[in-house]
Each structure stands twice: as structure tokens, then as C-alpha cells.
Amino acid sequence: MAEKPKVYYFAGRGKMETVRWILAAAGVEFEEEFIETREQYEKLLKEGALLFQQLPMVYIDGMKMVQRKAIMRYVASKHNMYGKNLKERALIDMYVEGTSDLLDIILIHPFLTPDDKRKHIEIIEQKATNRYFPVYEKVLRDHGQPFLVGNQFSWADVQLMEAILMVEEKCPAILFAFPQIKAFKERISKIPTIKAFLQPGSKQKPLPDDKFVKTVQTVLQMYYTMSLN
Missing domain, CATH: 1.20.1050.10 (Glutathione S-transferase Yfyf (Class Pi); Chain A, domain 2)
Incomplete structure (x- = not known):
């Protein structure tokens, strides 16, 4: 039995949510490891798991894939969701x-x-x-x-x-x-896979809250507040 993909990200939406969507739409069961501390992030860096020192990262088919569009394109191609020509x-x-x-x-x-x-x-x-x-x-x-x-x-x-x-x-x-x-x-x-992902208890994440924001800022050492200006 093939190993389930494992996604590495914060316990919230962010840049990983769109990856969760494509995995769920393709009917792919996946596991999650939530990054909650700076130490977890630095461990991934030391292991060379983050090619460009960025999250999200997905371990799938023996690859440690980064860059969300590359991940999604791979999943879409593998599961016949990337056109006929x-x-x-x-x-x-x-x-x-x-x-x-x-x-x-x-x-x-x-x-x-x-x-x-x-x-x-x-x-x-x-x-x-x-x-x-x-x-x-x-x-x-x-x-x-x-x-x-x-x-x-x-x-x-x-x-x-x-x-x-x-x-x-x-x-x-x-x-x-x-x-x-x-x-x-x-x-x-x-569509059955989408319907399932929209149900309570799925891996779809809720609206980001203050805890999610604080975790991201702490792990990535964001010492500034974003502004529209």
C-alpha cells in the first residue's frame, strides 16, 4: 500500500489550503504535521527538506515537494485533472x-x-x-x-x-x-470529493484566527505588521 502524502504547514489555511483542496478533490488521503514552533521549522531547514527555505512542503511519492503550484500541478497531472491535450x-x-x-x-x-x-x-x-x-x-x-x-x-x-x-x-x-x-x-x-471536503471534520481549515497569525509570525520571525500602503 502506497504511503499517504504528508503535508507540512501551520494549523491553518495560508498557502497550504489550496494544496489541501487539490489533494482532497483528487480523492487523495493525506496526513498533516503542523509547524507550531521555530524549532520545528529550523529542523526542516537543517534536514534540507525546504528547497527554498519556505513552506508549504509536501512529502509525496518519495519527494519533498515545495512551491504550491508545482505540488498542485503534480497532483493534477497524476489524477487526470490537467486536461487532455x-x-x-x-x-x-x-x-x-x-x-x-x-x-x-x-x-x-x-x-x-x-x-x-x-x-x-x-x-x-x-x-x-x-x-x-x-x-x-x-x-x-x-x-x-x-x-x-x-x-x-x-x-x-x-x-x-x-x-x-x-x-x-x-x-x-x-x-x-x-x-x-x-x-x-x-x-x-x-462532486463527491468536493462535497466530502466541505463537510465538518474534513481537513479543510477555518478562517484564520489570531492564534494562526501569531504562530506564523513567531515561526517565520515576522517582526513587522503588514500594511496596505
């Missing part, structure tokens, strides 16, 4: 890169000051409404298929589903203006 893979990459840009905007939110957090929600809503969601609304309408690319579930669908839910947490009414995306969300949420 070169053109489809190019489209998937393009959509994933765009969605990742939106996710990265949301990623910094827990690390902002209270005043900046209020401003940041407006930025998230503006970016999603004016730049990112209109693209996917048009893609879904023009493509006329249940999925973004071709006629099968792909890595691009997983990323968009994650982004939709994360934006909705900050802007609950945002999908009123995007009926195609709303219908997409309803379809994707019924």
Missing part, C-alpha cells in the same frame, strides 16, 4: 494563474491591522467584481459546459471553487451578479 493544459494554467492572483489578495487579510482589514474587504470585492469574476462568468457562458476547460473536472475548477467560497466569506452577496458562477458553485459542490 496541450491546449487544454494551457487554458487550465491560465485560469489557475488568474485565480491564484485573487487568492493571494485574500491571503494577506489576516495579517493586516483592523483598520486595513476593513479597507481590504472593499479591495477584495472590487477586484473580484471588476477583474476576476467577469472573466469566469464569460468563460462559463461561452464554453457551455459544466466545467471551465473541456468536458471534465480539472485543477482550474478546484481553484475557482476555493476562490468563490473565500470571496463569499468576505462579501456574501457577491454572486448575485454572476449567475453562471453561482450555478458552477452549485455543480462543483456536488
Whole structure:
């Protein structure tokens, strides 16, 4: 029996959550080791486990993989979620890169000051409404298929589903203006692996709290507060 992949990260979302999504979507059971102290992080560094001295890291198929998109691309390729040909893979990459840009905007939110957090929600809503969601609304309408690319579930669908839910947490009414995306969300949420990941008790992580932020800052020795300016 093959060894389960093991993910190394903090006990929260951050840059690992999108990796958890793709593993779960592919039906891959995985274990987690939560990094809670500076000593754990330094041990991984000394062992040479972190190629660029960065988390997240996933031990999978005998490899210590870093860089989240490389990890996700590997999982997607292995589990038939990366298109049927070169053109489809190019489209998937393009959509994933765009969605990742939106996710990265949301990623910094827990690390902002209270005043900046209020401003940041407006930025998230503006970016999603004016730049990112209109693209996917048009893609879904023009493509006329249940999925973004071709006629099968792909890595691009997983990323968009994650982004939709994360934006909705900050802007609950945002999908009123995007009926195609709303219908997409309803379809994707019924896929068995996605449905399971959205249930209580799964490895999906909740909204980051103060404890998560403090742990990240302590482990990575972040001696500054992030600002929108």
C-alpha cells in the first residue's frame, strides 16, 4: 500500500489550503504535521527538506515537494485533472494563474491591522467584481459546459471553487451578479470529493484566527505588521 502524502504547514489555511483542496478533490488521503514552533521549522531547514527555505512542503511519492503550484500541478497531472491535450493544459494554467492572483489578495487579510482589514474587504470585492469574476462568468457562458476547460473536472475548477467560497466569506452577496458562477458553485459542490471536503471534520481549515497569525509570525520571525500602503 502506497504511503499517504504528508503535508507540512501551520494549523491553518495560508498557502497550504489550496494544496489541501487539490489533494482532497483528487480523492487523495493525506496526513498533516503542523509547524507550531521555530524549532520545528529550523529542523526542516537543517534536514534540507525546504528547497527554498519556505513552506508549504509536501512529502509525496518519495519527494519533498515545495512551491504550491508545482505540488498542485503534480497532483493534477497524476489524477487526470490537467486536461487532455496541450491546449487544454494551457487554458487550465491560465485560469489557475488568474485565480491564484485573487487568492493571494485574500491571503494577506489576516495579517493586516483592523483598520486595513476593513479597507481590504472593499479591495477584495472590487477586484473580484471588476477583474476576476467577469472573466469566469464569460468563460462559463461561452464554453457551455459544466466545467471551465473541456468536458471534465480539472485543477482550474478546484481553484475557482476555493476562490468563490473565500470571496463569499468576505462579501456574501457577491454572486448575485454572476449567475453562471453561482450555478458552477452549485455543480462543483456536488462532486463527491468536493462535497466530502466541505463537510465538518474534513481537513479543510477555518478562517484564520489570531492564534494562526501569531504562530506564523513567531515561526517565520515576522517582526513587522503588514500594511496596505
